[in-house]
Amino acid sequence: MTEQAHPPWDASYTTGVPAPWDTGRPQPAFARLAAEGRLTGRVLDAGCGTGENALLAASYGAEVTGIDVAPTAIARARAKASERGLTARFEVADALRLGSLSVTADTVIDSGLFHVFGDDDRARYAGSLAAVLRPAGVCYLMCFSDRQPGTWGPRRVRAQELRAAFSDGWAVESITASTFDINPVNGTKQVQAWLAAIRRT
Numbered sequence: 001m002t003e004q005a006h007p008p009w010d011a012s013y014t015t016g017v018p019a020p021w022d023t024g025r026p027q028p029a030f031a032r033l034a035a036e037g038r039l040t041g042r043v044l045d046a047g048c049g050t051g052e053n054a055l056l057a058a059s060y061g062a063e064v065t066g067i068d069v070a071p072t073a074i075a076r077a078r079a080k081a082s083e084r085g086l087t088a089r090f091e092v093a094d095a096l097r098l099g100s101l102s103v104t105a106d107t108v109i110d111s112g113l114f115h116v117f118g119d120d121d122r123a124r125y126a127g128s129l130a131a132v133l134r135p136a137g138v139c140y141l142m143c144f145s146d147r148q149p150g151t152w153g154p155r156r157v158r159a160q161e162l163r164a165a166f167s168d169g170w171a172v173e174s175i176t177a178s179t180f181d182i183n184p185v186n187g188t189k190q191v192q193a194w195l196a197a198i199r200r201t
Contacts, residue, residue: 009068009069009070009073010069010070010071010072010073012070012073013050013070013072013073013076014072018183019183020153020182020183020185021049021111021112021180021182021183022049022050022073022183023052023181023182023183024050024052025052025181026052026053026055026056027052027053027111027142027180027181028179028181029142029178029179029193029195030053030056030057030109030111030140030142031056033109033140034056034057034059034060037060038107038138038140039056039057039060039062039107039109039140040057040060040061040062040106040107041062041063041105041106041107042062042063042065042103042104042105042106042107043057043062043063043064043065043105043106043107043108043109044064044065044066044067044098044103044105044107044108044109044132044133045057045064045065045066045067045108045109045110045111046067046095046098046108046109046110046113046129047067047068047069047095047110047111047112047113047116048066048067048068048073048074048077048090049068049070049073049077049111050073050076050077050080051066051073051076051077051078051080051081051088051090052080053109053111054066054077054088054090054109055077055080055081055084055086055088057109058081058086058087058088059084059086062107064087064088064089065088065089065090065091065101065103065105066088066089066090066091067090067091067092067093067095067098067101068090068092068093069092069093069094069095070092071092074090074091074092077090078090095113095125095128096121096124096125096128097128098128098129098131098132099128099131099132101132103132104132104133104134105132105133105134105137106133106134106137107133107137107138107139107140108129108132108133108137108138108139108140108141109139109140109141110139110140110141110142110143111142111180112142112143112144112154112180113125113143114141114143114157114162114165115143115144115154115155115156115157116154116155122161122165123165125165126165126166126168126169126170129200130169130170130200133200134200135200135201136199136200136201137199137200138173138197138198138199138200139170139196139197139198139199139200140195140196140197140198141162141195141196141198142178142180142193142194142195142196143157143162143193143194143196144156144157144180144191144192144193145157145177145191145192145193145194146158147177147192148191148192148193152185152186153185153191157194159175159194162175162194162196162198163175166196166198169200169201170198170199170200170201171198171199171201172196172197172198173197173198173199174196174197175194175195175196176194176195176196177192177193177194177195178192178193178194178195179191179192179193180193
């Protein structure tokens, strides 16, 4: 993402009110993946925010790079790593241009980034991920689901849209129903999500 092409995401971290997604803890779905030994080796967290999922992977011994377009989020992620005595690299970077990072990942995690992209940028994002994820590496992607009722929040994603975005050079191994934990919005503390495991072929 770029500030020019997308909303100014940094403002989400400078208002003094935590953004809905910035809960101060890893998402439970990624905690389960880490406990299962799936977040190991070289891990890239695309759209890492303030770093909770990336630092979770680092606590399990992964070599972690987290990127986000929001400088304030990256500064907070770096501070958390220092406070917790964890080693992780955090960089301000564009998720649509990951090839410029000189990073190769065994695993990519995406917790709530895919669903902010429009149709044109979804294909660019898949290509950007392919530029850093090694062949046979896996992307674990969690996005807002069309199972979520109402109209609040980001654009809902259908499972078929995930399969379409990752149809070229990828194998979608699974798409399962999951949930995001969020800071309460109108009394809601969880929203419906899809958790996809997508392997680069």
